[in-house]
Amino acid sequence: MDTPNVDSTQFLQQQLQAVVALLDKQELENSLVRKSASSHHDLEEALVNKQHQVRLQERLSDLHPADIAFILESLPLDQRQTVWDAIKSDNDGQILLEVSDAVRQTLISGMEEEELATFASHLDTDEIADLAADIPKRAMLKILRSLNNQERTHLNTILSYGDDQVGAFMDFGMITVRDDLNLWAITNYIRKLGKLPSHTDKLFVVDQGNIVKGVLPLQRLLTHSPAQHVAEAMVTDFVQFHLDEYTADAARAFERYDLISAPVVDKQGQLQGRLCVDSIMDYIREKTDEEMLIQAGVEEDEDLFSSVWKSAKNRWGWLLINVATAFASTRIIDVFQDTILQMVALASLMPIVAAMGGNTGNQTSMLIIRSLALGQINAVNVRRLIKKELSLALLNGLFIGLIIGLLSWVLYYNLALSIVIGFAMLINLLVAVLVGLSIPLGRYKLGKDPAVGASIMLTAITDSMGFFIVLLLARMFLIGR
Amino acid sequence: MDTPNVDSTQFLQQQLQAVVALLDKQELENSLVRKSASSHHDLEEALVNKQHQVRLQERLSDLHPADIAFILESLPLDQRQTVWDAIKSDNDGQILLEVSDAVRQTLISGMEEEELATFASHLDTDEIADLAADIPKRAMLKILRSLNNQERTHLNTILSYGDDQVGAFMDFGMITVRDDLNLWAITNYIRKLGKLPSHTDKLFVVDQGNIVKGVLPLQRLLTHSPAQHVAEAMVTDFVQFHLDEYTADAARAFERYDLISAPVVDKQGQLQGRLCVDSIMDYIREKTDEEMLIQAGVEEDEDLFSSVWKSAKNRWGWLLINVATAFASTRIIDVFQDTILQMVALASLMPIVAAMGGNTGNQTSMLIIRSLALGQINAVNVRRLIKKELSLALLNGLFIGLIIGLLSWVLYYNLALSIVIGFAMLINLLVAVLVGLSIPLGRYKLGKDPAVGASIMLTAITDSMGFFIVLLLARMFLIGR
Numbered sequence: 001m002d003t004p005n006v007d008s009t010q011f012l013q014q015q016l017q018a019v020v021a022l023l024d025k026q027e028l029e030n031s032l033v034r035k036s037a038s039s040h041h042d043l044e045e046a047l048v049n050k051q052h053q054v055r056l057q058e059r060l061s062d063l064h065p066a067d068i069a070f071i072l073e074s075l076p077l078d079q080r081q082t083v084w085d086a087i088k089s090d091n092d093g094q095i096l097l098e099v100s101d102a103v104r105q106t107l108i109s110g111m112e113e114e115e116l117a118t119f120a121s122h123l124d125t126d127e128i129a130d131l132a133a134d135i136p137k138r139a140m141l142k143i144l145r146s147l148n149n150q151e152r153t154h155l156n157t158i159l160s161y162g163d164d165q166v167g168a169f170m171d172f173g174m175i176t177v178r179d180d181l182n183l184w185a186i187t188n189y190i191r192k193l194g195k196l197p198s199h200t201d202k203l204f205v206v207d208q209g210n211i212v213k214g215v216l217p218l219q220r221l222l223t224h225s226p227a228q229h230v231a232e233a234m235v236t237d238f239v240q241f242h243l244d245e246y247t248a249d250a251a252r253a254f255e256r257y258d259l260i261s262a263p264v265v266d267k268q269g270q271l272q273g274r275l276c277v278d279s280i281m282d283y284i285r286e287k288t289d290e291e292m293l294i295q296a297g298v299e300e301d302e303d304l305f306s307s308v309w310k311s312a313k314n315r316w317g318w319l320l321i322n323v324a325t326a327f328a329s330t331r332i333i334d335v336f337q338d339t340i341l342q343m344v345a346l347a348s349l350m351p352i353v354a355a356m357g358g359n360t361g362n363q364t365s366m367l368i369i370r371s372l373a374l375g376q377i378n379a380v381n382v383r384r385l386i387k388k389e390l391s392l393a394l395l396n397g398l399f400i401g402l403i404i405g406l407l408s409w410v411l412y413y414n415l416a417l418s419i420v421i422g423f424a425m426l427i428n429l430l431v432a433v434l435v436g437l438s439i440p441l442g443r444y445k446l447g448k449d450p451a452v453g454a455s456i457m458l459t460a461i462t463d464s465m466g467f468f469i470v471l472l473l474a475r476m477f478l479i480g481r
Numbered sequence: 482m483d484t485p486n487v488d489s490t491q492f493l494q495q496q497l498q499a500v501v502a503l504l505d506k507q508e509l510e511n512s513l514v515r516k517s518a519s520s521h522h523d524l525e526e527a528l529v530n531k532q533h534q535v536r537l538q539e540r541l542s543d544l545h546p547a548d549i550a551f552i553l554e555s556l557p558l559d560q561r562q563t564v565w566d567a568i569k570s571d572n573d574g575q576i577l578l579e580v581s582d583a584v585r586q587t588l589i590s591g592m593e594e595e596e597l598a599t600f601a602s603h604l605d606t607d608e609i610a611d612l613a614a615d616i617p618k619r620a621m622l623k624i625l626r627s628l629n630n631q632e633r634t635h636l637n638t639i640l641s642y643g644d645d646q647v648g649a650f651m652d653f654g655m656i657t658v659r660d661d662l663n664l665w666a667i668t669n670y671i672r673k674l675g676k677l678p679s680h681t682d683k684l685f686v687v688d689q690g691n692i693v694k695g696v697l698p699l700q701r702l703l704t705h706s707p708a709q710h711v712a713e714a715m716v717t718d719f720v721q722f723h724l725d726e727y728t729a730d731a732a733r734a735f736e737r738y739d740l741i742s743a744p745v746v747d748k749q750g751q752l753q754g755r756l757c758v759d760s761i762m763d764y765i766r767e768k769t770d771e772e773m774l775i776q777a778g779v780e781e782d783e784d785l786f787s788s789v790w791k792s793a794k795n796r797w798g799w800l801l802i803n804v805a806t807a808f809a810s811t812r813i814i815d816v817f818q819d820t821i822l823q824m825v826a827l828a829s830l831m832p833i834v835a836a837m838g839g840n841t842g843n844q845t846s847m848l849i850i851r852s853l854a855l856g857q858i859n860a861v862n863v864r865r866l867i868k869k870e871l872s873l874a875l876l877n878g879l880f881i882g883l884i885i886g887l888l889s890w891v892l893y894y895n896l897a898l899s900i901v902i903g904f905a906m907l908i909n910l911l912v913a914v915l916v917g918l919s920i921p922l923g924r925y926k927l928g929k930d931p932a933v934g935a936s937i938m939l940t941a942i943t944d945s946m947g948f949f950i951v952l953l954l955a956r957m958f959l960i961g962r
Binding site for chain 2: 007195199219221245278282291292293312337341345349355374
């Protein structure tokens with residue numbers, strides 16, 4: 001593995017450029033061959049391709065799987081396939097692990113069961129579990145058959161937990177010791193092993209019942225006297241996680257306690273596996289990326305170069321919901337057509353009131369959603385919180401209402417109109433904050449994800465209320481006087 | 482430190498409940514004392530408070546600083562102050578490090594220079610650097626004076642780098658060795674040290690010029706023969722970072738290569754410090770939280786219980802910008818007042834066209850922003866990407882346009898109107914995607930953060946264009962025939 005000693009990103013870009021250059025060269029030469037009058041240019045073309053395959057292999061052979069994954073993700077589908085075919089080899093299960101889900105599907109779709117099975121044979125069970133979702137059933141059966149009993153149970157354990165549970169993220173590369181041994185014995189044991197699993201910063205001390213009694217930080221093997229027994233050297237207040245615990249909570253714990261690895265236990269407290277900081281980091285990244293995309297109405301992570309059709313399907317769901325809500329909220333305007341006809345200025349003022357409602361509401365709900373995620377909101381302080389947000393809404397309403405009122409007066413020199421608009425703004429901001437509070441808090445109380453669909457429901461309500469309040473007040477106080 | 486063996490989150494909630502209970506009890510008793518006829522109830526009140534202080538201290542003494550930080554963040558200002566005053570002690574610099582920036586300010590504001598100075602004296606220089614921004618100048622000077630030369634240079638190095646640069650996140654808890662020693666010597670050296678800095682998974686091998694020649698994974702001290710020399714046992718292809726490298730890039734590298742710690746070097750390649758996975762995790766979390774809040778128009782992380790005024794200031798900036806853009810985009814409607822008066826249905830249809838434009842544009846720009854962050858977009862593939870997004874926009878436009886056209890026909894039985902609306906939708910979606918592409922890509926080309934203000938600029942444009950296109954087409958094809 002040849003790792004970057006230039007800035008890691010520069011390094012990746014250089015590699016990518018080089019690969020693309022090779023690919024372009026290949027296409028060029030192929031086209032030349034095709035043009036060439038020679039009778040057997042299929043042969044020549046095959047030859048050219050073979051040469052380029054070799055060059056690609058040389059180029060990528062000493063790259064870290066994660067770097068190759070990056071290059072594959074950055075390549076358009078056709079070129080990606082060429083590279084993938086060129087470099088595929090037994091250890092490429094690692095590459096499949098590193099690429100994004102979307103890209104992984106494009107790579108696997110083109111592969112034989114046989115290939116997949118051989119790939120899997122070079123992976124740990126927790127790694128196979130990561131791929132399981134994307135591997136076709138029949139290939140998966142082949143793989144299962146190739147595993148021994150223990151591996152199969154491990155695999156099934158992991159697969160039996162959802163992505164939001166710790167069990168789905170654990171691996172089995174833990175080293176367990178008994179507390180009646182002395183450190184000297186442990187050190188010998190490790191020397192015999194010859195190599196420790198990655199992220200081994202501590203050994204797990206278990207009793208006959210496989211209950212975790214403590215952890216033995218690796219460095220204590222170096223700092224403590226070899227004569228000492230594990231029982232004296234081990235740390236007894238340590239963090240452990242339960243199989244069905246929320247991954248999000250575990251992630252927060254990893255951040256709070258700066259963990260590198262921690263034991264995972266079942267309800268009986270028996271050691272089942274190990275949770276490591278690298279899986280947690282991947283989880284955090286995936287989760288936050290996902291949230292950002294969902295905020296923007298992209299249902300799932302998208303392969304930059306996936307077919308237009310695929311992307312379209314990925315984005316229509318949200319767009320259709322928006323069409324629906326948008327229509328619904330504008331129905332109100334129809335009801336007040338006569339009001340608008342009598343004062344057309346309303347047509348240009350009411351969208352503002354609606355929009356501002358959406359904005360303030362979103363500010364509130366986003367803060368609530370985040371505080372809920374941090375576990376900072378609870379029966380104790382929720383009332384104070386609501387009180388604060390409402391008084392804030394009142395303040396905002398008066399402030400923004402005043403501004404809108406002034407602006408519309410400047411535009412239309414109609415005092416009554418300005419007052420109505422300003423007042424409508426005040427009311428709509430209050431509504432917006434109420435909704436912005438109640439949607440996430442309500443969904444949370446019902447045990448649902450507070451974030452899902454929050455902003456879309458919110459804007460639907462604030463829009464229609466915005467239109468409604470403006471037009472109603474207008475009809476009551478402005479029209480036909 | 483007493484760490485949770487129930488689910489870590491349950492544990493925190495329990496602790497919080499307990500503290501709140503204590504606080505309520507205290508208030509109650511105080512009020513009783515006040516009511517009591519006794520002449521010297523100030524004394525009694527002081528007594529009661531003292532007792533409660535002790536109880537609070539007992540309650541929290543064996544909690545991890547991060548857990549105490551959580552409790553403080555979850556408490557309203559007054560109660561937070563009470564707890565903080567009760568538990569303040571020398572090692573509470575750690576707590577200050579763990580609380581969110583917003584909460585840290587509330588805690589520090591109430592503290593004496595003296596206190597802060599003593600706190601700092603128990604912290605590492607990189608930890609002091611984290612607090613520096615919130616510590617008042619005069620206190621900071623006191624602290625600087627208390628440091629020795631090396632510490633002061635360390636502190637200045639860190640402070641001389643921005644939050645987006647690796648230098649700001651490094652610590653100095655690295656252990657360096659020479660490659661001519663054998664592992665036995667190293668092991669002895671470590672045993673003499675007695676304790677290794679947290680997150681020490683490898684030692685850094687440097688030459689006389691302090692250039693990093695390799696890294697020695699801690700576990701090799703256990704697995705390799707003590708007779709072996711560092712030169713043979715060390716890993717020579719390793720990841721190192723530069724002081725001025727982007728933290729975001731470093732974070733991606735930590736994820737790709739599953740790093741726990743890595744050396745940080747200056748332009749000459751001389752070892753300057755160490756970057757650890759815990760700082761990287763905090764960075765990722767802060768960054769992503771920040772982005773989420775900015776998306777929602779909350780300028781900076783907010784203390785749940787900060788004063789209404791403070792929160793208001795934090796949110797008005799965005800709201801005012803929105804008022805401005807909203808007004809700007811609706812000016813267009815005024816220009817077409819006559820058109821609306823002749824066909825008021827437009828008043829309820831044009832907001833839909835505008836809104837849908839915003840949605841599709843946001844989908845595009847969000848995916849672009851994310852791919853830019855991943856470094857997946859480059860001169861090589863950007864053209865293909867643009868082509869794909871545009872054809873997608875065309876597809877979306879035809880699809881959504883058709884739907885809108887049908888719906889409006891159902892509502893108004895006016896074929897011409899339906900065609901105009903559907904066509905306007907098609908055009909606006911194309912505009913939206915063009916803008917959604919060009920804003921982030923443009924800002925990126927100019928070396929600015931592609932995400933900042935993207936969605937607000939976008940909606941401003943798509944709104945006005947939405948109104949404009951609908952009304953223009955309407956005037957051209959519908960009115961006065």
